Amino acid sequence: MRKELQDAERLRLIGDLTGVFAHEIRNPMQVVRGFLQLLDAPELPPASKTQYIRLSIEELDRANEIIREFLLLGKPVSDNREEVDVGRQLRRTASLIENYALGKNVTIETTIEPDCMISGNVQRLNQFLINIMKNAIEAMPDGGAVRASCIAVDESRIEIRVSDEGVGMSKEEVERLGSPYYSLKKSGTGLGMMVSFQIIRSFGGTLRVFSEKNKGTEVVASLPSI
Ligand code: ADP
Numbered sequence: 001m002r003k004e005l006q007d008a009e010r011l012r013l014i015g016d017l018t019g020v021f022a023h024e025i026r027n028p029m030q031v032v033r034g035f036l037q038l039l040d041a042p043e044l045p046p047a048s049k050t051q052y053i054r055l056s057i058e059e060l061d062r063a064n065e066i067i068r069e070f071l072l073l074g075k076p077v078s079d080n081r082e083e084v085d086v087g088r089q090l091r092r093t094a095s096l097i098e099n100y101a102l103g104k105n106v107t108i109e110t111t112i113e114p115d116c117m118i119s120g121n122v123q124r125l126n127q128f129l130i131n132i133m134k135n136a137i138e139a140m141p142d143g144g145a146v147r148a149s150c151i152a153v154d155e156s157r158i159e160i161r162v163s164d165e166g167v168g169m170s171k172e173e174v175e176r177l178g179s180p181y182y183s184l185k186k187s188g189t190g191l192g193m194m195v196s197f198q199i200i201r202s203f204g205g206t207l208r209v210f211s212e213k214n215k216g217t218e219v220v221a222s223l224p225s226i
């Protein structure tokens, strides 16, 4: 990605993820709170006590992991390129955004083929994935399913597909995607798609969007594999 994405824009984009972040952290906090209340019960069997403590620690570790991943997303991105397992990152991003989605009655289904390897920057790939999945979730105010997959098309290309059953876009709206600050949302940034196009271009790939009003949208990234 070129340096055209200024720091202020990057921060706005991260700000866009605050809602997701808050939701993902609140969940483990509530679970731990529940276990602490249970631990307060008189005459709790020692086995239950051990179990509640173990589960609480697991939840706190998960919260910690979520914070770490979000901080990584917000970090200025280096230009490092490395071998990236796209399927693994797709699964990680889906699990990062899972509670946020469930809170909106959206399920995320992933289909992952092994050997979807690219040369790219893992942090940027994750920024792309979270932007696209967040848009898919937000497109379904009444809930639905997001399907995310990565497949090896042939020896030299892979495809990442993310589809939703949401509000969809007209042809004109699809054409405007990627223009800076183009957003139809009340508190949108209109930067997610612009950044997504830049990221896929920087990996030598192409990003296509297929959409039908009131039917849904599919975003397809086609990338050179290694
Ligand atoms: P933001 O999400 O902050 O509005 P984006 O750049 O991510 O900005 O998206 C720009 C606009 O494109 C959105 O406001 C929305 O109108 C439209 N859009 C993007 N993805 C989808 C989708 N999956 N379904 C319907 N509309 C979408």
Ligand code: MG
Pocket (backbone or CB within 6 Å): 131, 134, 135, 192, 193
């Ligand atoms: Mg967006």
